[in-house]
Amino acid sequence: MATVLAFTNQKGGVGKTTSAINIASALGIMGKKTLLIDSDPQGNASSGVGVRKSQLSSSTYDVLIGRCPASAAIQQTEFKNLDVMPATMSLAGAEFELADVEKRESRLRNALEEVADKYDIIIIDCPPSLGMLTINALVASDGAVLPMQCEYFSLEGLSQMMMTIKQVKKLYNPNLTLTGILITMYNGRLNLTLQVIDELKKYYANKLFKTTITRNVRLSEAPSYGAPIQYYDKYAKGADAYDSVAKEILERI
DSSP states (O other): OEEEEEOOOOOSSHHHHHHHHEEEEEEEHHTOEEEEOSSTTTOOOHTTTOOGGOSSSSHHHHHHSSSOOOHHHHOOSSSSEEEEEOOOOGGGGHHHHHTTTTTTGGGHHHHHHHTGGGGGGEEEEOOOOSSSHHHHHHHHHHHEEEEEOHHHHHHHHHHHHHHHHHHHHHHHHHHEEEEEEOOSSBBBTOOHHHHHHHHHHHHHHBBOOOOOBBOOOHHHHHGGGTHHHHOTTTSSHHHHHHHHHHHHHHHHH
């Protein structure tokens, strides 16, 4: 039975999708059969592993509204042990179409029951919001990974995210835990970075990943080639960093 992890942060541009792609890839290379679910209408996780969205016949949207089973929307990628359930802009409509559906918060969890035993780990890339797509991901997950930058507004967003996780745990998914907080776009030369990390250590010391993701040009380039960093440039610092985070995740779960 797969362990399901939601990569989530309601703040955009924090490296959430980049982290989901590269950690999923690293886990696949480590021999873990991995499924990456793109639950963001922007579809960046899909294109980041080489999916041509214009050629899709089914996607996460079709699974959520019950048009097809999860297995019909899953595609193999060219990368080791890595499959993907892709998304397109049509997924944005799911928020409205599920508004009056009974148990709408459990649609993804129920859909994944069919395929959960085929994978070791399932990673869900959430949209930068706290809407129904993110709630579905959290209800379906065993743990949440929170990528965040070292900025003041990120600290505010973290407290909101923690409240959401607490509510989902209370109302829908008692098994949900915070797997870890991942610092991205790290720049140790900035005083603000050090101040934010000091604040995080006060309240979430045991939840911070030991590895931080520094700003890296190769990490930024990889998505335009439709490949995780380990395949685009396996010698890049970003590849080593995400491999280390993937190992930490395996230790935590």
